[in-house]
Amino acid sequence: MKKESRIEREYRDMMTQAAPDLWERIESGLAEHPERIAAEVQGNAADAAESGGRILRMSDERKLEAAEKRETQTADERKHRTRVRRIYAAGTAAAAVLVLLVAAPQFLEMKWGGAISSVMQFTTAGGSGFAANMAGAGQNEAELDEASEMVQETMTAALTEGIPEDAAEAGGTAETAAEAGGTAETAAMAGAGAAPEEMDGGAPGSVAEGAPESVEKDASGSMTEGVSGDAAGSGSEDASKTLTEESVSAAELASQILEIPEDAVTEAADAEIFTEEVLKETQLLCLVTVREARLAAGADGQTDRIVYETEVEQIYYAGAEALDGAVDVQAGSEMTVESVIVCEADGNQALYQMLPGSEYLLPLARRDGAWEPVFQYAPQIRLTADGGYIFHDGYQSLADGAAAAEGRMETDGEYCGRMLERTDADFPMRLAEIIGRYAELGDGE
Amino acid sequence: MTEQLFEECISQIRRNEKEGLRMIYEDYNPMIYSAVWEIVRNREDAEDLTADFFIRMWDAAESYRPGKGHRAWMLTIARNMTIDFLRKRRREEPVEELPEDAARQRTVEDSVVETVSLRQALDALKEDERQIVNMKIMGELTFKEIARILGRPQGTVAWCYQNAIRKLREVRL
Numbered sequence: 001m002k003k004e005s006r007i008e009r010e011y012r013d014m015m016t017q018a019a020p021d022l023w024e025r026i027e028s029g030l031a032e033h034p035e036r037i038a039a040e041v042q043g044n045a046a047d048a049a050e051s052g053g054r055i056l057r058m059s060d061e062r063k064l065e066a067a068e069k070r071e072t073q074t075a076d077e078r079k080h081r082t083r084v085r086r087i088y089a090a091g092t093a094a095a096a097v098l099v100l101l102v103a104a105p106q107f108l109e110m111k112w113g114g115a116i117s118s119v120m121q122f123t124t125a126g127g128s129g130f131a132a133n134m135a136g137a138g139q140n141e142a143e144l145d146e147a148s149e150m151v152q153e154t155m156t157a158a159l160t161e162g163i164p165e166d167a168a169e170a171g172g173t174a175e176t177a178a179e180a181g182g183t184a185e186t187a188a189m190a191g192a193g194a195a196p197e198e199m200d201g202g203a204p205g206s207v208a209e210g211a212p213e214s215v216e217k218d219a220s221g222s223m224t225e226g227v228s229g230d231a232a233g234s235g236s237e238d239a240s241k242t243l244t245e246e247s248v249s250a251a252e253l254a255s256q257i258l259e260i261p262e263d264a265v266t267e268a269a270d271a272e273i274f275t276e277e278v279l280k281e282t283q284l285l286c287l288v289t290v291r292e293a294r295l296a297a298g299a300d301g302q303t304d305r306i307v308y309e310t311e312v313e314q315i316y317y318a319g320a321e322a323l324d325g326a327v328d329v330q331a332g333s334e335m336t337v338e339s340v341i342v343c344e345a346d347g348n349q350a351l352y353q354m355l356p357g358s359e360y361l362l363p364l365a366r367r368d369g370a371w372e373p374v375f376q377y378a379p380q381i382r383l384t385a386d387g388g389y390i391f392h393d394g395y396q397s398l399a400d401g402a403a404a405a406e407g408r409m410e411t412d413g414e415y416c417g418r419m420l421e422r423t424d425a426d427f428p429m430r431l432a433e434i435i436g437r438y439a440e441l442g443d444g445e
Numbered sequence: 446m447t448e449q450l451f452e453e454c455i456s457q458i459r460r461n462e463k464e465g466l467r468m469i470y471e472d473y474n475p476m477i478y479s480a481v482w483e484i485v486r487n488r489e490d491a492e493d494l495t496a497d498f499f500i501r502m503w504d505a506a507e508s509y510r511p512g513k514g515h516r517a518w519m520l521t522i523a524r525n526m527t528i529d530f531l532r533k534r535r536r537e538e539p540v541e542e543l544p545e546d547a548a549r550q551r552t553v554e555d556s557v558v559e560t561v562s563l564r565q566a567l568d569a570l571k572e573d574e575r576q577i578v579n580m581k582i583m584g585e586l587t588f589k590e591i592a593r594i595l596g597r598p599q600g601t602v603a604w605c606y607q608n609a610i611r612k613l614r615e616v617r618l
Contacts, residue, residue, distance in 0.1 A: 007613050010563055011582050015479035022478075022496045023470060027463065029500045036461050318604035330608065436598025
């Protein structure tokens with residue numbers, strides 16, 4: 001048994017002495033319970049009678065049946081929800097392709113070269129299927145062909161599973177977008193996805209009509225903004241036109257992004273995929289303000305990490321290892337956080353870098369004596385000036401009901417168009433609870 | 446008190462034997478009183494609630510299910526009763542903020558300098574921290590049990606406890 005500290009002993013003594021004797025008062029307030037005596041007598045009689053035992057057993061069997069029935073119902077509900085989510089996702093994916101064809105042909109042209117002309121032909125002239133229209137389109141057409149077949153397959157599957165009702169429900173709302181793990185852009189796309197029959201029937205004109213708002217919106221901002229990372233990279237002027245107020249301030253902040261030397265050791269943006277399970281490694285969940293971000297080199301003199309000097313504002317969770325006493329982190333203290341350098345293959349700027357002056361809610365792990373974000377291949381959770389929390393959609397437990405966060409610099413890399421925002425004050429505690437759940441699961445392994 | 450002894454006491458209560466309750470009271474009166482006091486921070490209310498707790502225990506002994514830790518069971522009931530009491534009071538007297546004002550009330554024992562200073566140090570803690578400290582020291586609960594009662598992650602509870610003890614030490618220095 002753990003030895004009690006002096007302060008704990010004092011506390012116990014103080015509380016024990018302070019407790020008044022209330023027994024007389026309690027005793028005078030005790031009611032008689034004649035039913036207990038009756039129950040005892042009955043219980044004895046029941047035990048003695050075999051038939052009574054049988055009745056009890058039957059009752060237990062009924063309870064068991066009811067519990068099993070409930071379990072089956074719950075499983076059915078889960079299956080149904082999963083199916084609905086798949087349908088939403090299929091509709092969204094199909095619509096995404098179509099909206100891209102209509103709204104950003106240049107982008108696709110850039111990505112797939114000659115293949116796009118065939119797709120545009122399909123879009124404007126009304127082909128009966130992607131595959132037919134793709135014939136002889138160009139060198140990369142096989143890729144698009146495969147993609148279009150996948151879209152067709154998912155749509156067909158969705159139709160056979162009865163998509164019309166669900167898709168109509170999906171009708172392009174923000175909630176649906178969040179449920180599908182998407183953003184406002186995908187919400188607009190889901191609007192188009194609500195008419196799969198028309199698409200299948202070879203009436204692309206109707207598809208275009210089905211999503212005019214989304215296309216207009218995309219042309220003016222959010223949709224192309226999702227692409228702006230690439231566009232900016234290629235020096236396109238369109239990228240600057242699509243900046244929103246938020247992204248203007250992001251652009252200012254972008255000047256603080258570190259330039260990575262060519263010989264630096266970097267990691268690919270998609271080196272690891274985020275799943276919430278990684279949170280079980282969390283040792284601390286802190287709200288920090290980043291004071292400084294700088295590059296640092298390893299023993300071989302090669303730049304291999306970003307070092308952040310932070311100030312801890314609040315601690316929301318601490319794992320068992322952090323409680324060993326070796327860690328002396330508390331609100332108000334300074335903490336150094338290190339991270340690998342994540343970079344695009346052809347880029348020279350750090351992706352997902354935390355910005356000096358900004359606040360972040362960080363799940364941290366202690367690795368090789370240094371504090372690191374538990375997951376480093378994604379944007380960290382950032383606080384906005386108005387109290388919102390910007391996070392990526394990999395946090396599935398937090399995505400439901402979250403709004404799409406548009407025009408943020410975190411939309412670079414793999415998380416382009418995948419950032420969400422919540423303004424709930426208890427967001428850190430919700431995240432702490434999720435971490436706690438995974439930590440407990442981890443303990444049980 | 447061991448789980449087995451507690452269950453025997455409960456069996457006695459179920460047979461209308463007051464001795465069972467008396468034994469539980471003698472072992473756990475300070476635990477319940479202090480747990481309640483840490484929430485209401487008022488001596489009279491804490492006494493009323495503690496007495497009510499044992500009376501309710503007498504009435505509701507049938508609801509006890511062995512095997513889940515009797516201390517955690519008792520503290521959960523005590524805490525729920527206290528929170529209900531405060532809610533009811535707030536509805537009835539919305540302006541009055543008794544708990545905080547009453548936090549400065551002192552008992553005779555407080556005249557001991559050391560005790561007073563510890564109590565003052567406790568005043569510096571947040572309500573959550575005080576409850577966690579109390580459940581840990583007086584209730585001898587595990588962090589897991591406390592986390593379940595408070596509906597907070599285990600790591601958070603453990604961190605709060607260590608933080609609270611550190612604060613108490615700092616104030617006492």
